Amino acid sequence: MKGADGLSDRDITIIIGAGIAGVNAAESLRKEGYQGRIVLMDSDRQMPYDRPPLSKEWMKGETDDAGILLREPAIYEKLDIDLNLGVEVTGIDPDRKTLDTKNGPSYEWDKLILATGSSLRTLSIPGDDLEGIFYLRRMDDALAIKNYMQDVEQAVIIGAGFIGAELASSMSEMGIDVTIVERSASPMENIFGRQVSASFLDLHRRNGVEVITEDAVTQFNGEAKVEEVVTAGGRRIPCQAVMIGVGVTPNTGVAHPQLEAEGGYAVNEYGETSISDIYAVGDCTSWPYQGAPIHIEHWDHAVNHAKTVSWNIIHPQSTPYTYTPYFWSDQYSTRFQYFGHAKRWAKTVLRGSIESNAFTVFYLDDQNIVRAAFLSNQPKNALPVRRMVQRQRVIDVEALADEGIALKKV
Structure with missing residues (x-):
């Protein structure tokens, strides 16, 4: 990143994570007048894309690969943003202001923005190495699911959260016989209350989806491919595909002893972490809302948080983040x-x-x-x-x- 003499003629800001938060942080920095070098990196090799459509419009074929790109590829060049894909960060040194990558070079930075998003929770169940069992987080996951579903007539979805519910909606509309298996009696009751939880269940059942509550999948059966799931309650549900959607956790794998990361990278109202010149934005953060720290995983928050924090990098501690959380979900x-x-x-x-x-x-x-x-x-x-x-x-x-x-x- 530095010249041959080890020096640079301008500041360097590195953004780790090229999802919705990272892309908006990079774009906002440049549009707000930041003159330094911007390096946007991600372990994913795909051009930065929008994740929500993967379980909805893209999965149903209502939009193509180009339609879910966050920005046209030429935009990054136009804004002088160095896009480094397929780069996995393995560690940071805040004193030397460097970061190390797997099988690659070290980078130097003046400002660092963590936009690492969230990671999937996974299950360990006997038979989970069978073909046809999927998690959905990245484009590669969505491609694998979409290609595999061509000959699927019956699918089981584990988890009735929003990812599972949106997949159930999409697959039902694709003509697939869908069964949801949910551990709790009332999905998402702790977030929305019993009335809303009951309305979720009713919506899916009215659209032909079988919803099994207070039960859990304990085994997958099949030869090479999954053919049925077995539940703790003794149910045996035939299927040719399984989607697992049991939630996510903030991705705080880029770690340092001085970097506070309880329930996400802890940031103040300006997006500053516990280490000077390191900021964090979006899903990977825990941020102050109405006097208490909260963690949310909303598209709208990722966009607005990135914009506000980028402004505060250029104009330090000038504009506190006073966002009202908002999200939406389309089902049927x-x-x-x-x-x-x-x-x-x-x-x-x-x-x-x-x-x-x-x-x-x-x-x-x-x-x-x-x-x-x-x-x-x-x-x-x-x-x-x-x-x-x-x-x-x-x-x-x-x-x-x-x-x-x-x-x-x-």
Whole structure:
């Protein structure tokens, strides 16, 4: 990275991770006037791409490989961003400001941004070496699944979280007989409550997906390829493919004794880690929200966090990150949206009808302040709900439930 004399005529910022957070960090740095060298690296060899469509539009053939690229390849050259793919970082030295790579050179940096995303949780189950058992995280995974599914009639999905639910939706629409096996009685109840959890289950069952709860897969059977799964409850489910979606954890493999990484790289409101000149953005972080650290894995957060942190690299500690968490999920003909963050709540308020699949559930604290809200097929509520969560004002609960009163008036 340095010249022959070991010196550089401009600063160097290295970004580890070329997902949505890393790409937006690089682009924002350049667009906000950063004049130094930008090196964007990733262990993946694919051009940077958007991950959410892998389980939805891309899987169903509604968009092609080019359609999920985060940026046109020429953009990186235009913005003078050095894109280094297939590079695995093995260690960093904050004192010397260097990083080492597997089977490659060492790099020097002035500023370092960790945009390493998250890693899949995996299961260890007898028979898990059979062909036809998949995890979905990268483009290579999606390609393998898509190619394999051509002759699949029955598929089992382990886990009823959003990845599993979106895969179930896509595969059901592709004409595949889908069974979901979920360990808990009410999937994602701890995040959204029992009402919303029940609506998830009902949505999938109404679309022909069998959902088995309070059970777990204990064995895969087959000769060379998976042919059935066996559950703890004694069920034997025939299948030709299995997708495992049991969650993710922040990817904090780039480590150092001085780098705090409890539940993600710990950053302050400016994206600064516990080590000077090292920043972290997106899914791999734990960041302050309403006075407490939180960790979320949202596309929208990754974009906005990267932009704010990049600005603070150019203008140190000038703009704190005051983002309201938001994510969405498309399943069948339903769009789910969620604003805010509420690990606990004192009460919920329903606006609309669960039965019609058009409703908003509000999560309030004991002072009747809306901490979060879940929307199902009510996009018109998105803007006033976001404002409500941002403003943190005491709400009239009866008016909140009354669809005859406009939300902006509430």
